Amino acid sequence: MSQLSFDQRSNPNARSAAEREQVLANPGFGQTFTDHMVSIDFTEGVGWHDARLEPYGPLVLDPATSVFHYAQEVFEGLKAYRQAGGSIVAFRPLANAARFNRSCARLAMPELPEEVFVESLELLVQADRDWVPTTEGHSLYLRPFTIATQVGMGVNYPSKTFRYMVIASPSASYFASGVKAVKVWLSTEYTRAAPGGTGFAKCGGNYAAAFVAQRQAVQNGCDQVVWLDAFEHRHVEEMGGMNLFFVRGDRLVTPPLTGTLLAGITRDSILTFAADLGLTAEEGKITIEEWQAGCASGEITEVFACGTAAIVTPVGSVKGADREWTIGDGTPGPVTMRVREELLGIQYGTRPDPHGWVHKIC
Known part of the structure; x- marks a missing residue:
């Protein structure tokens, strides 16, 4: 107390x-x-x-x-x-x-x-x-x-x-009628955060500044915006309100925390419990060109976003001003669903809590 x-x-x-x-x-x-x-x-x-x-x-x-x-x-x-x-x-x-x-x-x-x-x-x-x-x-x-x-x-x-x-x-559940893969928009016109700014802080100004890009995403037939780095607009950072993970076989890769990304609690949890699922999780930079090429070659088989509200959200396709591609077959992948089910299982008490994350209130 x-x-x-x-x-x-x-x-x-x-x-x-x-x-x-x-x-x-x-x-x-x-x-x-x-x-x-x-x-x-x-x-x-x-x-x-x-x-x-x-x-x-x-x-x-x-x-x-x-x-x-x-x-x-x-x-x-x-x-x-x-x-x-x-x-x-x-x-x-x-x-x-x-x-x-x-x-x-x-x-x-x-x-x-x-x-x-x-x-x-x-x-x-x-x-x-x-x-x-x-x-x-x-x-x-x-x-x-x-x-x-x-x-x-x-x-x-x-x-x-x-x-x-x-x-x-x-x-309610983020998915009203089952888990659906979302389509994301690559924002090359706007920047969410720059080094030395407030990108890592959960403050309202960050979200207000993001609304115009989110509106642009919707106008282009997408569900969410993906933010890129402030200097080159090439390196992937995060989605609107969610962190991103790229699935490469049994490896999960998420952009590193450089002061411009929110240090998501869900992100950190997945990095920690991935080993419990036989997966390797690590931080690593990725450009939009590497993302597109990885999907084309089959090296990147799935992508998902994660956060408190949406838990784990599959990403099915990507659209930008000069490019568009599908991830896998465009539907939620097996690794994404395993991660989602593990997280929900810990939170709702249907799976073990080996890391001591659950805090009893009453």
């Missing part, structure tokens, strides 16, 4: 069981939120204070609040899973806590003690445990975030006050 004492106040207007079940029957993703939220304030010279579990509701912020004007904020994303025996768990929350603090440090924001981060998740999930779906493949998505709350428009210094919060939303 942390040294902070959480004031806990139940929501007097919590939804009824019938209302909740109606939502859980078709939750979508990020559309409906549970009855409570966690809030903790920070003041320079005082530290973190006024920790509370309270009813979910709107925030009242001055129009000149710093976050609106200078985007000083970071967030995380992870899930709570209801396992077969009825217990509710999180997957590697300490890894999320560590990444959260790396993001905070890059954005000149106060770090949150890891034990406080985990306790805040536990409190919210325990309070809203009935919102954790029982349907196979569904989960409760958790969104911790910190925003700058100082009022004023001076750009020379970071905010001196902040608010950390956690909200939760029941989410």
